[in-house]
Amino acid sequence: MAKKINLSKELILSEYSKFILTEGGKPSSIYLFCKGLKIEENEFYQFFTSFEQIEETVFTSFFENTVKLLNSSEEYATYDAKTQLLSFYFTYFEQMTANRSFVIHLLHEDKNQLKNLKKLSSLRILFKDFVDSLEIEPLKIPQETIEKIQQKSISELAWVQFLMTFKFWIDDTSSSFEKTDIFIEKSVHASFDLMDMTPLKNIIDFGKFLWKEKVKM
Structure with missing residues (x-):
């Protein structure tokens, strides 16, 4: 038997x-x-x-393994939001590279690209929740509705950035996919620089001060 x-x-x-x-x-x-x-x-x-559910699970499984690996590091908890996001990217794409032939097949299986992208729908939810958990601070605007829109926009923009990185990795022909590593580092740094609105915030605060002083005068 x-x-x-x-x-x-x-x-x-x-x-x-x-x-x-x-x-x-x-x-x-x-x-x-x-x-x-x-x-x-x-x-x-x-x-x-179904087989479609298996294929969707492939990408969420990479996510779960990535988060597990990150949380097993004591240093990870001490990182700021940008470094945690960078760590996520590098760890996730290491797993993707280890399974590259399979991943490429799944994302090129159907001529209809929307059907291929549907395989990432569950990953999208997990990724956006992960970005939200980083509590990335946008420019503080004292209006509750705008704050909610801003926070929602951060995770949506992060997902778009993730898809861009995905596409770059698929097309990358450099040795050990070193150009993807560079893309990840530069794109994450650039996105955080765009969200660093401290100079603009200072200008707004200065404008408020001048306005108040003008009213007093």
Whole structure:
């Protein structure tokens, strides 16, 4: 009697990746995929309901592993928001590079790019929550509605930046993808420089002071 495998989400992800890379495409059915694993189809459904769900989970799994690695470092908690975001990027794309052939296949599988990007929809939610947790401070404007819009815009802009980095990494042909590392560092630094509104805030404060003094006079 064949030994029963210890089925898990990670094992299914691994076997699905192997199938894609060796066969050049996804299995024709869940039944045949399960047959290859020597498991019953209902066992598969305990973890996933479709191949599309597996593919979406690939990117969230990278996210979960990244956060776990970051939180295992005592130094990470002492970093400022910019350094924490940089650490996230470098760690996430290290995992992507380790699985590059599989990732490239998933994101080029369909001619309709919107369908390919849909595989990142769950990652988008997790990433935006992560950015929100960094509590990046925009220019303080004393109006509650504007503050909420600003905070929401930060995570949305961060997601756009993440997608730009994703595209750069896909197209990167440099040795060890060193240009992607440079892109990450420069783009994150640039985005934080744009949000550093201290000089403008000082000008606004000075303007308020002059206005008050003018009214008094």
